[in-house]
Amino acid sequence: MSRRPRSILAALALLAAAYAVSALYVLHHAPAKATGGHPPVVIRFVHWQLESGMREAFDLVARRYMALHPGIRVEQYAVPGNVYPQWLSTQLIGDDVPDLISFNSTDQSQIALLPRHFQPITRWLDEPNPYNAGTKLAGLPWRLTFIDGGRNRATYIDQFRNYYAVGLSAHSMRMFYNRDLLVAITGKDEPPRNFREWLELGRKVRAHRPGLVHVAGAHDNTLWLMPTLVNQALARWLLASDRELRFSTTSFDFYRDQLEGRWNLRSPPMQAALRIMQAFGGEMSPGFLQLHRDSAMRAFLRGEAFSIPNGTWDYPTMRALATFRIGAFSLPLPAADDPDFGAYALQPASDGGFNSAMPFYLTRRSRHPEAAIDFLRYVTSLEGNRLFSLASHWMPSVEGVEIEPELRPFRQNGSGYLVIDFQNGPMLLNGPGEEYTHLFETNLHVLYAPNGGVEAYTRALEGDFHEALVHDLQKQVHVQTENLRRRDVALAAQLHLDAEEQAEGRRQESALHLQEVQLCLMTATLARAAPP
């Protein structure tokens, strides 16, 4: 036989083998097989959590759920985060979208499109979770079984006055540290109690071993933690901007004050904020603003750095890779009597309250919405959420689920002062938009340069500060006006639907009126403030 016919035969054999494998796969997954003649209900969910142990944790709860419901098959899709947005957009446009989608966005224009792709789940959340029967959560509306009452910026969409998702987990930002190293340096495993003690610890760390870095800094990690630290350190001052007396200062409140000349970059609280930022960054690896968080993580895991600011979502990965014991603490605030940093803090400070994370949304095109919701009920029941938390080493999102001792330092602290709006609060560093954020971030090197500092950074910001602020606020007003115009029409349309939709439309209108008042007040302020 010549070489050519042999290769054709080989190709045919390969084709036949592929066909046979496919046929076997299809037969194995044939709907009738699972339920003795009845096609199973298939629930598909998708997420981007590829951290160590996450897929296994999802599999575990899915298997347990399928054991309880032999007629239902739950399928997990894990899509890498770097392609997730594009993948999701494609799926949402197509007809073959999974039933449950993990999705998170603070982008107003994306949030405006939520109702097009996802169903409100308020009616289910108002009912008890049947999987909590016989427990201390029995009879409670499902939403009240979550640590945050089921309500946060991802699960409850203010502008639609509806719940759209439930969170499966909870997260916090913490300073993770090498416990073995802390004992070696200080003789005890006790994290610092205030900002000065933390700075003092840094001096000891650097003296302990040449080249040892106090904090493995990176651009992302630093910019996640620093705004929270600064906001907490300035809470007393930020409360003064709370014009509407809600204990909930908004970005609009705070920046209206700026446009009306009540503060500027040289105001004492702002200067204190910049001093805190300078001190914080001074503890980081040299050149941290240019480093990716993976580099910081490697430095920490290799023992080249004592600590790393990070989200608790990375804990399972760090735990799996570290050769030392890992501890965690909240970055301590300056003491009230600290002359450089402490005048504006309100202590104790809240982390922002308890919040669930990793929200899952029910798609409008779900073929089995009741079953999909039932699966979510199970994963967020006392039993299901405990299983998930134990397997994933992520914090539970459900009230009363026992937290593993090693996860307890991650527990969000809600027992403290909170005076800014959790969804739309001011951020000194990541201000009202990209121009402002760009201005602060691109000049940060001036704050940390040997010949720089607070005065040099202030001077670098001052020239473009007003223009950047006005530009970003005008853009926000524009985006919110667009959303308002869309919501107006959508609400008018809802009035032509059934009684439930009509009632919901009327409920949403009241919140929209209040949003419009704020929008008009900001528009009036901007009209007076621009041009500079």
Place this chain on the structure above:
Amino acid sequence: MRSTPPPRAGPRPPGPPIRVLLAVVGVLAGAAIGRAAEPAPASAEAWQTLSLGDDTQAASQFAGIGATREAELGAALAAINRPPVTPTSLHDAQRQLTELARTADDPGHAAHYFLGRLLQLHPFAPDPAAAVREYEALVATGADDRWCRLALIKLVILRLTLVPGPGDLAARQAAVEAALTRTADAGTRRDLHLVIAEARLGDERYDAVTLGHLRAALAATAPADILRPDLLIQTGRLASRLGDRPVARASYAAFLRDYPKERRTFTVSSALEHLDGPFPP
């Protein structure tokens, strides 16, 4: 049920084909009457599409329904946001709304209201003063229907913020307060109290008038309403500022009792604890 008429002399009664025809006509007439009472399925589908923000698809669905005023209103509303939004597309929406607004029925009033909204929220050339004139004209009809009530609230918002009315501050305040007398609808009155209080607080007018509006809004707000926690805190803080400690205490206590998991619980507890002294401590 109608009885069968007795046989009578004269022309032959209609034969079976005519009876069938009459029956069909009757069924069709009945269906038409039914449709007048509730939205036709096609119409409901189009409104559903529009409520989800798919303006292009909704426009196409409304176009397929036929020339009813409801469908014309739907098409005009879909034209407001249908991409691409251009000066021409908005002008077209405005023309359709103007045409509809010539008749003083429900779609006409809706169109009139949205003419005002389009002027106020126009992406290229917003004209809040012109919007005020539209809202005033609609409110002046005295209809007190849903669209007039909405126009009344939007009118008050603009008068309190971007387009102050004529006269001095007292005259402008009186004009805004008078809006409350122009509707008998409890929900609209609640919303008027809400927006008046919000605008006054935004301007830091921390006085008894603002407290009165907050308390009126609170009294008309159901326990499950999502706005109630805010109203309780606002009432408590303003009452505290004005030295009305009983009201402040009651408001804070109600908040702590009804919303124990709210993220501001610690702050409110502290405010209650320091009611007799400076806050924050």
